[in-house]
Amino acid sequence: MTDTSTLLPLKNPTPRAALNAAQRQAVDGALASFRDAAGALLPILHAVQDALGYIPEAAVPTIAHALNLSRAEVHGMLSFYHYFRTQPPGRHVIQLCRAEACQAMGARTLEAHAKRRLGVDFHATTTDGEFTLEPVYCLGNCACAPSVMIDGDLHGRVDAARFDVLLAQTREAQR
Amino acid sequence: MSTTVYISRDASALALGAERVARALAEQAQRAGADVRIVRNGSRGLFWLEPLVEVLTPAGRIAYGPVQPEDMPGLFAAGFLNGGAHVLRIGDIEQLPYFARQERLTFARVGVTDPTDLADYRAHGGLQGLQRALELGPADIVKTVTDSGLRGRGGAAFPAGIKWQTALNAAGTQKYIVCNADEGDSGTFSDRMLMEGDPFALLEGMIIAGLGVGATRGFIYLRCEYPHAQRTLEAAIAAAYAAGVLGADVLGSGRRFDLELRLGAGAYICGEETSLLDSLEGKRGQVRVKPPLPAIKGLFGQPTIVNNVITLASVPIILARGADYYRDYGMGRSRGTLPLQLAGNIKHGGLVEKAFGLSLRELLYDYGGGSATGRPIRAVQVGGPLGAYLPESQFDTPIDYEAFAAIGAMLGHGGIVAFDDTVDMAEQARFAMEFCALESCGKCTPCRIGSTRGVEVIDRIRAGVARVENEALLRDLCETMVNGSLCALGGLTPYPVLSALQHFGDDFRQ
Numbered sequence: 013m014t015d016t017s018t019l020l021p022l023k024n025p026t027p028r029a030a031l032n033a034a035q036r037q038a039v040d041g042a043l044a045s046f047r048d049a050a051g052a053l054l055p056i057l058h059a060v061q062d063a064l065g066y067i068p069e070a071a072v073p074t075i076a077h078a079l080n081l082s083r084a085e086v087h088g089m090l091s092f093y094h095y096f097r098t099q100p101p102g103r104h105v106i107q108l109c110r111a112e113a114c115q116a117m118g119a120r121t122l123e124a125h126a127k128r129r130l131g132v133d134f135h136a137t138t139t140d141g142e143f144t145l146e147p148v149y150c151l152g153n154c155a156c157a158p159s160v161m162i163d164g165d166l167h168g169r170v171d172a173a174r175f176d177v178l179l180a181q182t183r184e185a186q187r
Numbered sequence: 188m189s190t191t192v193y194i195s196r197d198a199s200a201l202a203l204g205a206e207r208v209a210r211a212l213a214e215q216a217q218r219a220g221a222d223v224r225i226v227r228n229g230s231r232g233l234f235w236l237e238p239l240v241e242v243l244t245p246a247g248r249i250a251y252g253p254v255q256p257e258d259m260p261g262l263f264a265a266g267f268l269n270g271g272a273h274v275l276r277i278g279d280i281e282q283l284p285y286f287a288r289q290e291r292l293t294f295a296r297v298g299v300t301d302p303t304d305l306a307d308y309r310a311h312g313g314l315q316g317l318q319r320a321l322e323l324g325p326a327d328i329v330k331t332v333t334d335s336g337l338r339g340r341g342g343a344a345f346p347a348g349i350k351w352q353t354a355l356n357a358a359g360t361q362k363y364i365v366c367n368a369d370e371g372d373s374g375t376f377s378d379r380m381l382m383e384g385d386p387f388a389l390l391e392g393m394i395i396a397g398l399g400v401g402a403t404r405g406f407i408y409l410r411c412e413y414p415h416a417q418r419t420l421e422a423a424i425a426a427a428y429a430a431g432v433l434g435a436d437v438l439g440s441g442r443r444f445d446l447e448l449r450l451g452a453g454a455y456i457c458g459e460e461t462s463l464l465d466s467l468e469g470k471r472g473q474v475r476v477k478p479p480l481p482a483i484k485g486l487f488g489q490p491t492i493v494n495n496v497i498t499l500a501s502v503p504i505i506l507a508r509g510a511d512y513y514r515d516y517g518m519g520r521s522r523g524t525l526p527l528q529l530a531g532n533i534k535h536g537g538l539v540e541k542a543f544g545l546s547l548r549e550l551l552y553d554y555g556g557g558s559a560t561g562r563p564i565r566a567v568q569v570g571g572p573l574g575a576y577l578p579e580s581q582f583d584t585p586i587d588y589e590a591f592a593a594i595g596a597m598l599g600h601g602g603i604v605a606f607d608d609t610v611d612m613a614e615q616a617r618f619a620m621e622f623c624a625l626e627s628c629g630k631c632t633p634c635r636i637g638s639t640r641g642v643e644v645i646d647r648i649r650a651g652v653a654r655v656e657n658e659a660l661l662r663d664l665c666e667t668m669v670n671g672s673l674c675a676l677g678g679l680t681p682y683p684v685l686s687a688l689q690h691f692g693d694d695f696r697q
Contacts, residue, residue, distance in 0.1 A: 051468045051469040052469055054450070054452065054467070058411075088471050089469075089470070092628075093451075093452035093472075094452070094453035095411050111374075111572065112374060112531065112568055112572060112604050112615070113531040113602075114373070114531075115615070116531030116532040116604055116606045116607070117531060117559065148412060148453070149373065150370075150372065150412065152199075152375070152379040152412065152413060153199050154375065154530030154602070154604065155234040155376070155533070156202055156536065166198050166202040168199060168203050169203070
């Protein structure tokens with residue numbers, strides 16, 4: 013893996029030590045793959061989140077420096093796009109659709125049930141670190157609403173009972 | 188001789204268990220010693236019948252559905268590999284009225300072919316449009332698209348040919364074709380179905396657009412909520428490169444077209460073409476002030492065509508069959524077909540591609556079969572979260588851009604979301620403002636601030652606080668947003684709000 017610090021003789025204010033080995037590898041890998049692409053920042057951020065499940069705040073200076081951007085510009089991307097997160101998620105990410113087609117089939121009731129069952133609000137992770145609950149605005153499954161995506165697997169016509177079954181299956185699957 | 192069986196890999200079919208069905212079928216076939224070839228196709232778009240299993244027999248394709256894994260032993264016992272009788276047997280799905288009454292031009296191959304098999308694509312008429320485009324010069328390609336009457340299917344309905352002509356006339360060192368695959372409107376899934384079911388049609392449309400305006404590079408900007416579409420597109424792009432459909436020598440013509448897939452990151456606003464371009468450039472997806480038009484100064488400051496998936500995927504058939512063939516469908520200034528999507532509280536949800544001109548009522552009842560819950564349909568939102576809520580008295584409006592504009596509504600991307608009589612329309616109006624506040628890019632004040640104030644004002648109305656005054660304030664705020672916003676997000680959010688207030692005013696006064 014290319015160590016970007018050797019490629020960049022400019023004074024780098026990055027506290028690279030703040031990144032652990034895995035994080036450094038993810039960031040360096042993303043930069044090596046995409047830094048020369050047109051509009052590189054978006055694919056780089058995706059690659060880091062794909063590798064780590066999130067984008068550590070400490071990666072911001074390194075990415076900014078590599079692309080000759082300000083830290084504010086990179087941080088601005090993280091705060092603008094709902095998909096990017098700066099904290100590690102739980103072992104499983106549950107995306108619950110809140111949009112109109114799902115509302116028409118009981119998404120508001122499902123949302124209340126999911127929050128109660130998991131004991132967390134949106135953007136939060138259960139205390140056992142199992143599940144992170146995220147809102148999403150349309151999964152394109154609008155003829156089979158309400159929709160839920162768990163770790164990238166889409167589920168349709170999810171009511172409270174079905175949600176509980178999916179939770180149990182997700183816990184079961186990792187054992 | 189192996190028997191060919193089709194099971195969809197469309198995301199909605201998978202959401203209903205198509206993967207487990209495919210696995211169960213393979214296992215059962217092995218146990219029974221049956222030689223079965225399973226093709227994972229797109230969906231026919233009749234989602235109440237998914238997971239659908241179609242068996243290729245000497246008498247044609249025989250469909251069974253909705254099938255669950257536990258149905259497999261029974262299906263095998265019934266001899267379904269030979270089209271045998273079973274309670275789930277549908278027969279030829281194309282004979283069902285829901286399907287037979289459609290006019291599938293853009294979706295002709297979706298649910299029929301193997302989405303990533305280029306030979307199958309060619310066998311079903313694929314690449315004929317591109318072949319024709321290679322014979323024509325840029326001016327004639329653009330003229331064909333203009334003459335077809337095709338308008339942008341993403342929602343704005345801008346004539347595609349005029350956009351292309353503008354980019355063709357514009358000078359630039361590197362022109363771009365950008366496909367807007369950021370299908371964020373709730374109630375819409377036609378882009379997703381097309382990309383998962385017939386991705387080569389989109390690729391072919393983009394290459395033709397490149398030939399038409401002189402662009403050699405293309406990007407598909409796909410929303411990250413569509414991982415299934417992502418995988419299918421990646422496979423299709425790789426196959427197209429391997430076969431010389433994409434790359435330095437398109438079909439041996441010496442013409443170049445390179446295509447790259449890029450993922451969005453959950454920002455609804457990036458479906459707006461100028462925010463999309465900023466996002467592609469690696470920035471926050473903020474709306475640009477127009478002019479300059481993207482067709483003159485777009486991606487990286489170069490002339491750029493930004494078209495929706497369905498717009499681009501409709502181009503191959505227009506080139507292959509001619510402008511007249513496409514223009515002969517439709518009514519008024521809405522030419523061709525629109526893939527409509529029946530969603531929400533609807534019994535027979537799915538995709539209905541029809542020529543413009545049928546009524547909303549036909550869609551909701553003749554196709555949709557009424558609500559899923561069996562209760563009366565009280566309101567319908569057409570055109571996504573920025574579309575107006577229509578009451579029953581407006582259900583006879585024809586599906587036509589101008590007819591919808593005339594009643595203060597819009598067709599948008601063709602999504603139709605039905606609600607039954609349990610809906611609280613004041614709550615829906617509040618959500619419209621809440622969504623706008625959440626997704627506003629922040630560039631213009633009416634949208635950024637107005638949406639938050641809108642939520643507060645609706646909350647006061649619902650709480651019964653100075654109702655008359657606050658209702659006047661809400662209308663005033665909406666007027667400011669409509670007239671003062673930079674793009675459609677702030678400019679159209681008042682549509683669902685005001686239509687709810689106008690047609691369902693009682694819900695605000697409880």
